[in-house]
Amino acid sequence: MILRFDKVSYRYPGMAAWAIHDLDLAIHPDESVLVAGASGSGKSTLCRASIGLVPHFHRGELTGRVLLGGLDTRQHPVYQLFRYASLVFQNPDAQLFNHTVEAELAYGLESLGLSPSDIEERLTWVEKLLGLESLIRRLPHTLSGGEKQRVALAAVLALRPRILLLDEPFTHLDPEGAEQLRSTLRLIRSEGIAFIIVEHRLHEIITDVDRLIVLHQGEMKIDGSPRQVLSGDISTYGLNLPPLVRIFRALGWEKTPFSVQEALREMDANHLSPQIVLNFQEQNSIVAGPAPSAYRPVVEAEDLWFHYKDRPVLCGVDLKLGQGECVALIGRNGAGKTTLAKHFNGLLRPNRGSLKVFGLDTRKTSASKLARHVGFAWQNPNDQLFRTTVREEVLTGPRVLQAYDPAWCNRLFERLGLGPLLDRSPFSLSEGQKKRVSFAAALASQPGLIIFDEPTAGQDDPFRRELAQLIHELQREGRTVVLVTHDLEFAARHASRWLLLAEGHMIADGPPDALMANPTAMAKAGLRPTQRFQLIQTLKEKTKE
Amino acid sequence: MIGSSLDPRSKLIVLLAATCVLMTFHRWFELAIALGILLIVTLLLHLGLAWLGLLKGLGFAAFTFFIVAGLAFDLATAVLAALRLLSIGTAFFLFFQTTSPEALSNALIKTGAPYPFVFVLTVSMQFVHVLMRRVISIRDAQRARGIPVEGGLRALRYFPALAGPLLIQAFQLADELAEAMEARGFGAPGRRFRYEPNLRLLDWAIMIGSIAAALTVIFI
Numbered sequence: 102m103i104l105r106f107d108k109v110s111y112r113y114p115g116m117a118a119w120a121i122h123d124l125d126l127a128i129h130p131d132e133s134v135l136v137a138g139a140s141g142s143g144k145s146t147l148c149r150a151s152i153g154l155v156p157h158f159h160r161g162e163l164t165g166r167v168l169l170g171g172l173d174t175r176q177h178p179v180y181q182l183f184r185y186a187s188l189v190f191q192n193p194d195a196q197l198f199n200h201t202v203e204a205e206l207a208y209g210l211e212s213l214g215l216s217p218s219d220i221e222e223r224l225t226w227v228e229k230l231l232g233l234e235s236l237i238r239r240l241p242h243t244l245s246g247g248e249k250q251r252v253a254l255a256a257v258l259a260l261r262p263r264i265l266l267l268d269e270p271f272t273h274l275d276p277e278g279a280e281q282l283r284s285t286l287r288l289i290r291s292e293g294i295a296f297i298i299v300e301h302r303l304h305e306i307i308t309d310v311d312r313l314i315v316l317h318q319g320e321m322k323i324d325g326s327p328r329q330v331l332s333g334d335i336s337t338y339g340l341n342l343p344p345l346v347r348i349f350r351a352l353g354w355e356k357t358p359f360s361v362q363e364a365l366r367e368m369d370a371n372h373l374s375p376q377i378v379l380n381f382q383e384q385n386s387i388v389a390g391p392a393p394s395a396y397r398p399v400v401e402a403e404d405l406w407f408h409y410k411d412r413p414v415l416c417g418v419d420l421k422l423g424q425g426e427c428v429a430l431i432g433r434n435g436a437g438k439t440t441l442a443k444h445f446n447g448l449l450r451p452n453r454g455s456l457k458v459f460g461l462d463t464r465k466t467s468a469s470k471l472a473r474h475v476g477f478a479w480q481n482p483n484d485q486l487f488r489t490t491v492r493e494e495v496l497t498g499p500r501v502l503q504a505y506d507p508a509w510c511n512r513l514f515e516r517l518g519l520g521p522l523l524d525r526s527p528f529s530l531s532e533g534q535k536k537r538v539s540f541a542a543a544l545a546s547q548p549g550l551i552i553f554d555e556p557t558a559g560q561d562d563p564f565r566r567e568l569a570q571l572i573h574e575l576q577r578e579g580r581t582v583v584l585v586t587h588d589l590e591f592a593a594r595h596a597s598r599w600l601l602l603a604e605g606h607m608i609a610d611g612p613p614d615a616l617m618a619n620p621t622a623m624a625k626a627g628l629r630p631t632q633r634f635q636l637i638q639t640l641k642e643k644t645k646e
Numbered sequence: 647m648i649g650s651s652l653d654p655r656s657k658l659i660v661l662l663a664a665t666c667v668l669m670t671f672h673r674w675f676e677l678a679i680a681l682g683i684l685l686i687v688t689l690l691l692h693l694g695l696a697w698l699g700l701l702k703g704l705g706f707a708a709f710t711f712f713i714v715a716g717l718a719f720d721l722a723t724a725v726l727a728a729l730r731l732l733s734i735g736t737a738f739f740l741f742f743q744t745t746s747p748e749a750l751s752n753a754l755i756k757t758g759a760p761y762p763f764v765f766v767l768t769v770s771m772q773f774v775h776v777l778m779r780r781v782i783s784i785r786d787a788q789r790a791r792g793i794p795v796e797g798g799l800r801a802l803r804y805f806p807a808l809a810g811p812l813l814i815q816a817f818q819l820a821d822e823l824a825e826a827m828e829a830r831g832f833g834a835p836g837r838r839f840r841y842e843p844n845l846r847l848l849d850w851a852i853m854i855g856s857i858a859a860a861l862t863v864i865f866i
Contacts, residue, residue: 158828180834188829194776195822198769200747207840212831220840242775256830448786472792483818484780484787487810497807498791528814542791 102168103263103295104128104151104186109165110319111146111155120146122319124165128264133290134297135306135327138316139339139561140533144299145191147316148266150174151297153182170263184213187257188266191559193249193273197241202233202252205241209260227259230288246434247278254285264295271305272559275434275587277627279305301561304343304590304632308359315340331357339561344590344633352381361635375640382637385594397424399459399550399581400445406453407440407605414440416605417454424549427572427582429592429613432602433627438585441602442552445583446475459549473502476543480555482535485542491530492523495541504546516574517541518567533564540571551575552583557591569595589631593617601626654745654753656849661741663860668733670864674722677729684736693743697736704735747771753843762833769823777816784811 106126112119121143128134136144149155153174156163167174170185187209190196199205206227210220228234231251236244244252250270257265267286271279286309289296298306307313313330315323317338323330331346332355342350345358354373358364368375400422407415414437422428430438443449444456447468456463459474479485488494495513499505514520517537522530527538536556543551553572557565572582572595586592592599593613601609601622609622616622617630618638630638671677688697708728716724747768754764785795788807794800795808824832831837 152829154825154829158825179828180831183829183831183834190822190826190829192822195819196826198772198823198827200768200772204746204748209830211837211839212834214834214836214838216838217840217842240775242772242779260830443786446790448789468789469792469794472790475790477787477790479783479787479790481783483815484784484811485791485807486814487807497793501794501804502792546792 102127103130103170104297105166105168106147106150107166107168109150109163109167111150111161111163113146113159113161116161119319121150121316124319124321126314126321126324128295128297130263130295131290131293132295132312133286133310134295134312134314135303135310136297136299136314136316137301137303137338137340139563140559141318141531142316142338143319144316145268146319148188148268148297148299151264151266152186152188153177153179154188180212183209183262184260185262186264186266187260187262189250189253189257189268189270191268191272193246193253196253196256197244197249200240201237202239202241202244203237205252205256206233206237206259209256213260223259223261227255230258230292231255231285246273247275247281250274250278250282251285254282258289258294262294264297265289267296267298269299269301269559271300271302273434275432275627276589276629277433283309301341301559302588303341304359307343327359328357339563341562341565344631345636348378348381348633348636351385352377361632361639364636365639375644378640379637379644382633395425398422399424401457402444402454403456404454405441405444405451405456407437407444407449407451414605415444415451418602418605418607420600420607420610422550422581422583424581425576425579426598427576427584427596428598428600429584429586429596430600430602431586431589431592431626431628434587436602436626437605438602439554442477442554442583442585445471445550445552446477447471448477469502472498472548473504473546474549476546476548476551478536478540478543478551478553478556480558482532482539485539486527486535489526490524491519491527491538494527494538495519495545498542499545502546506547509547510545513541513544516571533560536560536564537567544575548580550581550583552585554585555587556584557586557588565591589628590633593631593634601628603627652744652852653843653845653849654749655757655843655845656852657741657745658750658753659853660856661737663856664737665734666860667863668730668737671730672726674725674729677726677733681729681733681736684733684740687740688736691740691744693740696743697739700735700739704732704739707735708732749841749843752839752841755839756843761837765827765832769827773819773823776819777812780815780819781808781812784808784815787811 106124109124110119110122136147138144146155149159150167151169157179163175169182172182174182197205199208206224207220210223228237233251233255236248241252270282274282283306286296300306307327310327313327314321315330315335315338322338323333343359345364349356349358356367358367398421402418402420405415405418418441430441432438440449444451444463445458447463447466450464458471461471463471486494488497496505496510514523517540519537519541522534527535556568575582584592584596597612599613599616600607601616603626608625609616609619614634617634623630668680688694708731711731712724712728715727751764751768755761785808788795793804793807795804
């Protein structure tokens, strides 16, 4: 046994509630464990307690006992424990603190007191294992998000820990990056290293783990094989179920398919009718975009070009967005999605071509004027919080823009569940609550176009449901919604149209199903069709036969 | 890195000696010659473009010095102040361009400086880039909701919209960073370094030479 929790409870300094409570857990060498649960369920605290950061770094009150490699973490400082267990944190920026990638990888090895020759040997091993040869001389701040994560993983893997912990590693990755991380984790397992992975998006890793643990309000509710756990009653724990499991559950079928092949096998074996799934899909299909006759363009871009210094980011983009549409901008990290979205509200202006938003030429209209028409809900809500209360935070924008409508704002507070939080400091809120405040701030001036930048990243199922409802309400009010996202399952369910971007080019534009049926465009954008789509397509073909 | 064959300690001694010498010059042509020599070294090290980048900030500071000294004293003092700032700035530029933060921190530790102090100092240099990116994100987030954070007197009123989130994120980043460092053995006793700096004959010669030159200029 490499890691053991004996009746462990912990609360952060000054907090009344336990972050984890009465936790018993044993992790064996070679095990791969997925820890799931809603936001605030204690997942990150479990990671920190596993490597001694709780209580040594965070202080607070710890009861019970955590044994790592046989050492009681309370009795041993973190620098004695880090050779047994390593943690990859959520924010890659905050864990790359050396001047070069090479120095980053060597840092922990120097802490271990290894000789220079041993350090070289470990560096060569980890560079090869994770394919970092081309990055080794780079400065960490010049790396992409996916590259930073690989380096952060390599930096702890070089220590050859007996157990590796990863805290929401898929959050900022595009589908290709996620696939690369899965391959890396398989390699790590083949090296005999156990891992614990904390993740909201279960489908990203569920097929690569032997065990699934569900935490809820700091307590361990279920522990077992992924199939055992997912076939039980887990509806109250706020989990993002794998998409095919979600379909089967909605239809009242007990099986837990993780892949399309499994789903088909289960359906055949249990004589489940494909037509039921197809009917279900039909009933749950997304709200269609506006009818062609009612199409009123709110965004019109023609031959849009933009470059940062000498690097082209948008290359001749043409597009139209209609009133009441929900459109998803999709592509790899660095494909130009956020850059394009920033053109809609005048934060960036095209180097060439034209862009009109609600008839206003963005090259000649100030960002503050466009802010009345375009709301932008950012991925990181902390970028905008500066007021002392939630109410002030939300109302600052409309007051500056002289667009304050008390009735609308009150409705907004109610709709986003902010009523009880209005007099609280926005800084004291949970990340999910902060996100709702940022949505309210973006909508407070009653914009006709609202852009959500990676709205589901790191969010649990209850939040995703609320967001879906909000999007549909906004559409019903005739507002246009743009989702900038890697979350294809969410985009396929809630956007009536996808715009695929690859290296600054708009390579495809159409309904999600039509684009997912276009393998060339999908491959060019580094995407794969969703499991739901694959299942439906296969069933449609089967029923035709 | 260019010029990294020398031990950072010997380069540090050269830098200190050069700074002392530049501080003692009181005639404009002495400073002009010194600046000329530094610029030739800059060009020989292929750092001309990088120096031009530095000049955006350093040139502005030198110009401000020139104006302030000109108004407070006279033209000669203003020229001296501007030239001195440019020369010393260029000397420091050459040092940091040819010395990586790791090499510098290893060398400082070798001279007996406490490891936590040295490491935190070098790490803070890395985080300038991260914080610069945060500034851009915060500025965009505020502009997107119409808050004027750029230019004009109105922006002054909304300065907290920029400074508040930045300050909080800087603290948060520092906290996360400290945690990540702790998790990789920061402060572990018996730490060894991949590259142990070693003073060679050339380093000693350069150190003795620059100290002797500085003493000669200062006292003779």
